[in-house]
Amino acid sequence: MKLNGVRVPHKKNTAGSPSLRLPIPETVTIPMSMHIGKPAAVLVKRGDSVKVGQLIGKADGFVSAPVHSSVSGTVKKIDEITASNGSKVSAVIIETDGLQEISEEIQKPVVNDFESFINAVKASGIVGLGGAGFPTFVKLGVKDLSKVEEIVINSAECEPYITSDTRTMLEKTEYISKGIDALQKYMQAKRIIIGIENNKKECVQKMQELASQKSGVEVHVLPSIYPQGGEKVLIYNTTKKIVPKGGLPLDVGVIVINCTTLAEIAKYLETGMPLVEKCITVDGSAVREPKNVVAPIGTPLTKLFDFCSGFKSEPEKVLYGGPMMGIAVPSLDEPVLKNTNAVIAMDKNEAKPPKVTPCINCGACLNHCPLKLDPREIARAYKRNSAEDLQMLCVDLCMECGCCSYVCPAKRPLVQTNKLAKAKLREYVNSKKAEGEGKK
Ligand code: SF4
Ligand code: SF4
Numbered sequence: 001m002k003l004n005g006v007r008v009p010h011k012k013n014t015a016g017s018p019s020l021r022l023p024i025p026e027t028v029t030i031p032m033s034m035h036i037g038k039p040a041a042v043l044v045k046r047g048d049s050v051k052v053g054q055l056i057g058k059a060d061g062f063v064s065a066p067v068h069s070s071v072s073g074t075v076k077k078i079d080e081i082t083a084s085n086g087s088k089v090s091a092v093i094i095e096t097d098g099l100q101e102i103s104e105e106i107q108k109p110v111v112n113d114f115e116s117f118i119n120a121v122k123a124s125g126i127v128g129l130g131g132a133g134f135p136t137f138v139k140l141g142v143k144d145l146s147k148v149e150e151i152v153i154n155s156a157e158c159e160p161y162i163t164s165d166t167r168t169m170l171e172k173t174e175y176i177s178k179g180i181d182a183l184q185k186y187m188q189a190k191r192i193i194i195g196i197e198n199n200k201k202e203c204v205q206k207m208q209e210l211a212s213q214k215s216g217v218e219v220h221v222l223p224s225i226y227p228q229g230g231e232k233v234l235i236y237n238t239t240k241k242i243v244p245k246g247g248l249p250l251d252v253g254v255i256v257i258n259c260t261t262l263a264e265i266a267k268y269l270e271t272g273m274p275l276v277e278k279c280i281t282v283d284g285s286a287v288r289e290p291k292n293v294v295a296p297i298g299t300p301l302t303k304l305f306d307f308c309s310g311f312k313s314e315p316e317k318v319l320y321g322g323p324m325m326g327i328a329v330p331s332l333d334e335p336v337l338k339n340t341n342a343v344i345a346m347d348k349n350e351a352k353p354p355k356v357t358p359c360i361n362c363g364a365c366l367n368h369c370p371l372k373l374d375p376r377e378i379a380r381a382y383k384r385n386s387a388e389d390l391q392m393l394c395v396d397l398c399m400e401c402g403c404c405s406y407v408c409p410a411k412r413p414l415v416q417t418n419k420l421a422k423a424k425l426r427e428y429v430n431s432k433k434a435e436g437e438g439k440k
Pocket of ligand 1: 370371373398399401403415
């Protein structure tokens with residue numbers, strides 16, 4: 001069996017650029033929802049003084065994550081902002097004092113078993129930093145550890161432009177190493193696999209050196225085919241296991257964790273400093289000097305671009321994330337989020353929407369879909385407004401990787417249609433559920 005994908009231009013312009021620290025901005029805007037799940041509950045009010053690492057948002061539900069101040073300064077206001085997905089979310093706006101005083105709350109956590117390890121991961125505020133934003137303590141907090149056969153460290157970084165994981169592997173190798181030790185000690189991981197694309201030669205070498213010093217750690221060097229870092233794709237290509245339809249990686253005994261997420265866990269275990277800053281790749285055809293920038297969470301994106309000497313041409317489109325799966329940013333005042341690994345500014349040429357023509361039934365979309373979905377038929381079912389057909393076509397499994405749109409010679413907006421179709425199917429499933437409950 002072979003999982004499909006596409007060959008995309010790598011554009012890893014910043015792979016060799018060491019990360020540079022951004023000067024502290026005058027204000028930061030820290031949203032209470034930078035994760036999948038329930039937003040955190042605000043703990044501070046206007047006028048409060050805050051310090052770096054101080055808890056300002058309490059996790060408010062089982063799937064939620066705490067939020068910490070990334071700066072020292074004064075809370076200017078608690079506001080409601082519009083997130084890039086259109087939802088309204090509370091945010092703490094802090095005027096910085098430039099001192100970056102560390103909160104007295106910061107303490108190295110006491111970790112001696114699985115439970116205290118999971119509690120520490122929860123307190124760190126760490127969420128999936130590869131872009132997913134799922135609270136990491138929920139992912140690692142499995143009920144039965146004996147079910148975990150492999151932990152795969154996702155170091156594929158298959159999206160064009162993005163090199164922030166590359167910098168983690170090169171600059172924070174020690175934290176990845178300590179993170180692996182923690183997984184072996186507290187999660188009794190029997191087999192750890194680092195999955196990495198072959199276009200990152202220096203990283204491959206670093207990871208192989210690291211693995212050679214440990215037992216139970218393997219490095220799998222994988223072809224650079226997008227979306228190699230997609231969870232199900234990576235699981236198959238490293239373990240040959242297939243996650244069942246609608247199932248989770250744990251159903252086949254696997255947990256996948258991003259390499260930067262793991263490094264941040266190790267950093268928290270060593271220092272007690274929660275997730276308050278991120279390394280972000282700032283690139284795209286409109287950016288004058290692409291860089292990897294370390295910035296406090298909540299920093300306005302405009303500061304990142306200023307730090308990269310601004311734009312060489314007017315940006316037509318700015319994305320959180322890479323060009324394949326990134327989300328359009330409505331304004332440059334949007335903040336750096338926990339799961340922001342890149343911001344890409346495209347000029348007119350790069351962002352130019354392609355001319356859409358009718359489907360020619362070539363089947364390329366189906367042939368390149370890593371999950372073997374049929375985007376052409378999904379688009380037709382969506383047009384017919386048939387939620388039943390969308391369910392039959394398993395549109396809910398679509399990981400929105402964009403391979404189908406990328407290969408379509410007619411330039412049909414297949415991934416966008418899939419997103420809409422998934423929403424339609426969710427609505428249908430929920431209404432069926434409500435109907436069923438009403439009959440009880
Ligand atoms: S249908 Fe979904 S999973 Fe398949 S290629 Fe398109 S976006 Fe990717
Ligand atoms: S790739 Fe485009 S043109 Fe070809 S079958 Fe799919 S939707 Fe139609």
